[in-house]
Amino acid sequence: MIFLFRQPFLHFLLIGILLFALQHYQGLAKTYQLASLDEGATQLLVDDFFSMTARMPAPSDMKKLVAKELDKRILFAEGLRLNFHRDDSVILQRLLRNAIFLGFEGSDKEKIRAAFELGIHESDEVIRARIVQRMASVGRSHATGTPTDAELMDLYQADLSAWQEPARYTFEHLFFSVDREQEPVERAALAFEQLQADSSPQGLGDIFLPGTQFSAKSLRDVASIFGVSFSEYFNSKEFLLKVWQGPIASVFGQHIVRVTAIDPVQQQDFNAVRRELAQRWQEEQENAAFEAYLAQLRGRYRVTTDGELQ
Known part of the structure; x- marks a missing residue:
């Protein structure tokens, strides 16, 4: 050797x-x-x-x-x-x-x-x-892997607000456009005074292409149609049900609004959102796997x- x-x-x-x-x-x-x-x-x-x-x-x-x-x-x-x-x-x-x-x-x-x-x-x-x-x-x-019922329930309980159906509003409005010569705020205020004396809105306001009556709309729906500032009215302290109120500003002009019905927030049942929970669980697992791989x-x-x- x-x-x-x-x-x-x-x-x-x-x-x-x-x-x-x-x-x-x-x-x-x-x-x-x-x-x-x-x-x-x-x-x-x-x-x-x-x-x-x-x-x-x-x-x-x-x-x-x-x-x-x-x-x-x-x-x-x-x-x-x-x-x-x-x-x-x-x-x-x-x-x-x-x-x-x-x-x-x-x-x-x-x-x-x-x-x-x-x-x-x-x-x-x-x-x-x-x-x-x-x-x-x-x-x-x-x-890898599939979620257990206990894991999905933990995910559900951890963020209950994520599994709620939002409140929905049914309302009508009168529209006063910024494209007219007279200031929309003045025209809206005058129309509001008329509504106090005579509750009929017929003949008041300008044409609003999306419509004058809306049924069961969430705040997100309202914001997508009128803009965020308008949708914030429905969360304001001044909000009253079945009463004409305004003027309320939007991206298009001024509005007088009357909310006639509210469908309150509804908590969705665990079984009703089981598929979405499984998808969220899978996304969390994939994100964790990616972070581990990157580390x-x-x-x-x-x-x-x-x-x-x-």
Whole structure:
């Protein structure tokens, strides 16, 4: 045995194995490295945040934005490692379109190959989003099992308000448009005085295309027709049943309203919403599976700055 360890060929063999192992490790380490966000990428996050919120992000906001962007980059990098960009018909069609736009010549396969060689798939935002989407599906697919009755009941009891039928209102209204010469508030106030003396609304108000009478409408329904400010009237302290009230503003003008009936909030039975509960349970399991998968990937990838691990 000692004689074997003294043989030069064995020394070369061991050195070769060690060099191969080191090279393999360095290759893996490079595969799982991500560059940190540069100044331009960070500024894009700031700009997007400002365009959506009309304010500059606070330090806590920036921390979340950067973390979310790094998560996307991790998912994208892993998707590339799994070759999602080479077997996805949507991505291949996108690359072909880009290649045609850039004037590449040859067959479709040659155009796509040329696009890959130029790294177009790494900078195209549509392709990046597609790969991130597929990676999210992979993570969610790790969820298994079916809910028990006890789990569904716990979900039902945890948020009873989510399983309520909203209150519904039956009402009529008179409409006074902003498109007329006279101020709608003045015209509505005058009509309201007439209604106090004579309860008949006939001949009063302007034409309102969606109608003048509405039956069993939820506040969401009302808001979709008249706007949120109008729907808030039904929750106000001044609200009275079967009495003309107003003027009440909407996105279209002014209204005088009379609510004639209210169907109160109804709690839906557990069995009536069982299917929706099972769907919510499944979504929660899939979200948890995705978060666990993403956490696993975060532990595998390392962020670098100028080649140095952070």
